Structure formats: C-alpha cells, structure tokens
Amino acid sequence: MQQPPSASQSVAERVRSDVPGLPGPGRGRRDLLALVRQTFVGQYTVEGEIGRGGAARVFLAQDRSGRRVALKILRPECLASVATDRFLREIEFTARLKHPHIAELLDSGETDWLVYYVMPFVEGPSLRELISSRRQFTVADTLRIGCELLDALGHAHECGIIHRDVKPENVILSPKLGVVLLDLGIARAIISSITERITRTDVAVGSSAYMSPEQINASQEIDARSDLYAVGCILFECLVGRPPFVRRQEVVVLQLHLTEPAPDVRAFRPDVPPNLAAAIATALAKRPEERCQSAHEMQSILGNCAV
Numbered sequence: 001m002q003q004p005p006s007a008s009q010s011v012a013e014r015v016r017s018d019v020p021g022l023p024g025p026g027r028g029r030r031d032l033l034a035l036v037r038q039t040f041v042g043q044y045t046v047e048g049e050i051g052r053g054g055a056a057r058v059f060l061a062q063d064r065s066g067r068r069v070a071l072k073i074l075r076p077e078c079l080a081s082v083a084t085d086r087f088l089r090e091i092e093f094t095a096r097l098k099h100p101h102i103a104e105l106l107d108s109g110e111t112d113w114l115v116y117y118v119m120p121f122v123e124g125p126s127l128r129e130l131i132s133s134r135r136q137f138t139v140a141d142t143l144r145i146g147c148e149l150l151d152a153l154g155h156a157h158e159c160g161i162i163h164r165d166v167k168p169e170n171v172i173l174s175p176k177l178g179v180v181l182l183d184l185g186i187a188r189a190i191i192s193s194i195t196e197r198i199t200r201t202d203v204a205v206g207s208s209a210y211m212s213p214e215q216i217n218a219s220q221e222i223d224a225r226s227d228l229y230a231v232g233c234i235l236f237e238c239l240v241g242r243p244p245f246v247r248r249q250e251v252v253v254l255q256l257h258l259t260e261p262a263p264d265v266r267a268f269r270p271d272v273p274p275n276l277a278a279a280i281a282t283a284l285a286k287r288p289e290e291r292c293q294s295a296h297e298m299q300s301i302l303g304n305c306a307v
C-alpha cells in the first residue's frame with residue numbers, strides 16, 4: 001500500500017518517489033501526458049501537449065462546457081524550489097484581470113502530484129512564431145501590436161500587477177482578438193514563492209533578451225516601467241527581426257542591457273518614422289525615470305506616430 005505523502009516532501013519529490021512510470025529524464029512526454037489525463041478525468045479532457053516553457057508544460061484540454069483551455073502544469077524541477085501554497089495564493093491575484101487582450105486565469109490548484117493553472121487556449125500564432133517566419137513587420141503592424149500590448153499592460157498595471165516576463169512567446173496574435181498577452185502574474189508568483197534554501201538566480205524567471213537593467217540588478221523594486229523596457233525590445237525586434245542585444249552568451253546579453261546604449265532602430269530600418277524610433281529609444285533607456293512612466297502614456301505616444 002502507498003504511504004501518504006509526508007508534509008515535508010515537496011510535490012516534486014512525491015511525484016518522483018511515489019508514482020510508477022513517472023516522468024524522468026528522457027521519458028517525460030508520454031508518461032506525464034498519461035498522468036495528467038488520469039488526474040483530470042471528469043474535469044478536463046486532455047488532448048495533448050502543446051508546448052514547454054521554463055516553468056511549465058502546457059496541455060491543450062477541454063473543460064466540462066467544451067471550451068478549449070491551456071492547462072499548465074508546473075515543472076517538477078520548479079516545484080522543488082517553490083512553495084506551492086504561496087504560488088497558488090499569488091496567482092489568484094491575477095484572476096481579477098479582465099481585458100480583451102489578456103488571457104485570464106480560469107482555474108488553478110494542486111492535486112496530489114501536480115500544481116496547475118488554466119487559461120483559455122488562444123488560437124493563433126505566437127509573436128515568436130511570426131517573427132521567426134516573417135522576420136520583419138511593417139511599421140503599421142508593429143504599431144498595432146505595440147498599442148494592443150500596452151493596452152493590456154496598462155490594465156494589469158492599474159490592477160497592481162507587473163508582468164515581468166513580456167516576450168514574444170507570451171504574445172499570441174489571434175485572428176479574432178488581436179494581441180492576447182499570456183502568463184500575467186506567473187513570473188511574480190514564482191519569484192515570490194521561491195523557498196529560501198536556494199537563491200533566486202537558481203530559478204530562471206524572465207528572458208535575458210527582454211530584461212530591464214533594474215530586473216538584472218534586482219537592485220530596486222520592479223515596477224511597470226520594467227515591462228515597458230521589454231515592450232521596447234519587442235518593438236525593436238518586430239521591426240529589425242532580432243532584439244536590441246543578441247550574443248551567444250546570456251551573461252554578455254545581460255551586461256549589454258546594463259551598460260551599452262541600445263542601437264538606433266533606423267540604422268537597420270530607415271523607413272521607420274523618427275518619432276517611432278525615438279519612442280523605442282525612450283523605452284530602452286537604462287534608467288526607469290527616463291522611460292515613459294506608464295503603459296498608457298507610451299500607448300498614446302505610439303498612437304501619434306506617423307506611418
């Protein structure tokens with residue numbers, strides 16, 4: 001007979017020690033799929049795995065009403081380092097976000113073996129996929145993406161929620177809804193629930209290509225202006241085909257964010273209007289005080305950029 005899990009064991013340790021055929025190195029995909037299917041019987045019908053990120057594995061599922069959802073399971077490696085009760089309490093804050101350009105939190109919880117959160121499945125390519133296939137966007141498309149993204153972030157910031165992980169993978173371009181921003185509040189929930197036995201740098205939260213200097217330094221409280229820096233990186237990437245700082249070694253990229261002035265977008269795309277280039281340069285200022293002070297302010301500046 002199985003022993004009940006002890007309170008001091010992390011969920012990851014329980015998963016590893018107690019579940020036969022458990023996802024281990026090299027065996028992950030099918031075993032976890034079977035476990036997830038079985039765990040959510042009667043609640044979610046799990047169709048298959050659709051993606052993997054730094055913190056979660058993502059499954060396409062249907063809820064009881066037939067709505068398609070993205071069921072996200074925190075990675076066991078991540079579970080070993082975060083206090084799950086705290087994580088679940090933290091992500092509950094994001095449930096108050098209701099906005100046409102934000103994928104809302106529909107459900108979250110913990111089973112014996114898994115910590116999960118659920119968002120609507122958003123149909124459409126991610127901005128990452130579009131940049132990879134198209135490489136460069138027109139000025140008009142870039143402005144539209146920027147304005148919708150800032151509209152979503154403005155709402156989140158007004159609700160006191162900073163994204164902290166704005167990157168092309170977290171932006172879906174839905175044919176029906178336009179920009180839909182994913183994973184709001186997840187990075188913060190992970191950071192604030194990391195247990196003390198490891199340092200914060202042991203769990204990767206945020207992507208180096210979009211990380212503001214103050215996020216890299218962790219020298220001061222992160223605020224809305226950190227997300228605006230990431231939007232500046234994304235706008236630059238939409239127009240140029242790559243973010244402002246790219247190097248093979250991540251540590252060098254982080255150093256460039258801290259010390260190197262961002263390149264002028266017009267050096268790569270002379271067709272970009274000067275006021276849009278200036279808005280991107282402002283977003284990429286090293287000091288938060290030199291950027292726009294709110295998402296709505298940046299949105300209205302983009303709204304006035306000539307095409």
Ligand SMILES: Nc1ncnc2c1ncn2[C@@H]1O[C@H](COP(=O)(O)OP(=O)(O)O)[C@@H](O)[C@H]1O
Pocket residue numbers: 050051052053054055056057058070103119120121122123126169170172182183
């Ligand atoms: N709500 C969603 N709707 C559609 N696709 C999603 C959704 N959430 C995640 N995905 C897909 O799953 C992938 C992995 O997601 P995630 O675990 O958040 O990692 P990351 O954002 O680092 O790529 C994403 O890149 C995206 O393509």
Ligand SMILES: [Mg+2]
Pocket residue numbers: 053169170182183
């Ligand atoms: Mg994501």
